[in-house]
Amino acid sequence: MGIFNRLRPPLNDCEIIDLYFARDERAIDETDKKYRKYLFRVAYNILYVNEDCEECLNDTYVGAWESMPPERPTYLKAFLTTIVRRVSTNRYNERTRQKRVPSNLTDSLSDIEYFMPDNSFMKEIEAKELSKVISEYIKSLSKRQRYIFMSRYYTAEPIDEIAAELSVSRSTVNKEIAFIKEGLRIALEMEGYTV
């Protein structure tokens, strides 16, 4: 029966969400079947360790199970992306507290480290405040710059991959990132975040 399950085309998002709402455990199987490869890649860009990524995937499915219901996302892939990112970055933060972790996220964050606010610790509410500033800044960017920002800092993709997706050169992406970083620095300063 497992073989036939694999051969069957994946369910669409609405059908998968209905399974979650029906508390049918097939929801997890169907989510894994459809999005495993993509979610694993997002986790891997952040963590670089297969075992950690597998654990994050499992945590992501648990997070999705606990969220639906009451959440009924309009776009399941984006919804799962937010969960896997949160789970992966939490795992990443745990590891970096102990040592430097080689990963795309480490590279991307080192770009902007020098002008991040020099506070010792931010609480959840402060993180949300900062996220509003960042969101507004992202919305002010052009479509391409927005894509580059999200790819580089949200899903931690390598620059070569971003360049290939946009069909531009690596140097073009680097230039855009330099522009984005400078703009972000200015935006944060304008909102009172000291650099």
Place this chain on the structure above:
Amino acid sequence: MRKEDFNNALNHIDYSLVEEHIREKELLEARANRRRSISHTVRIAACFLFLALISPIILILTESPASMPQSTTTTTVLVPPEVQGPVGDDDTSGAIILRYDYWFVFWFESNNYYCLFSATNDEEFENEMYNVTKVPERFIGELLGTVEVSDQAGNKTVCNIYAYVPDPTHRSVVIELREGVFHPAERYAN
């Protein structure tokens, strides 16, 4: 802790930005897949086009040349001294000096007074193969015989072989055939 703060903040950014990003990503992937698919189709079509263009060339190159005499038979014919032809060094006038070491190569025209060409070596033969000279009747000398040859399609043809002997001192003609069977004329048949 600063990187961690930025990272945490990103976890709380406007959800619509995440949705927009994922949708855009899917769109770009679909476009890339389409481009790859078209590129693959174009490559296959180009291969077929290349084969279609090159196959006639291959056929021409591998095609066997126009049927050329392969086997060799040698017949010596003694030409009587009275058989003479005009002296000249212009092939088109039909004046061909015969010597016994000349080869006669036979063309596939039956019952016509076509003089075939002669050559002293393979190179000349190759060069002259397609230059058929029609000899005016007044230059036709003694009929030495006939030869039956076959063309590429297997059609048999009988050709008349004439001698041109401008120099009466040259009395013998060696007829060397690459293909076909030479039937000496009655006069020369022994």
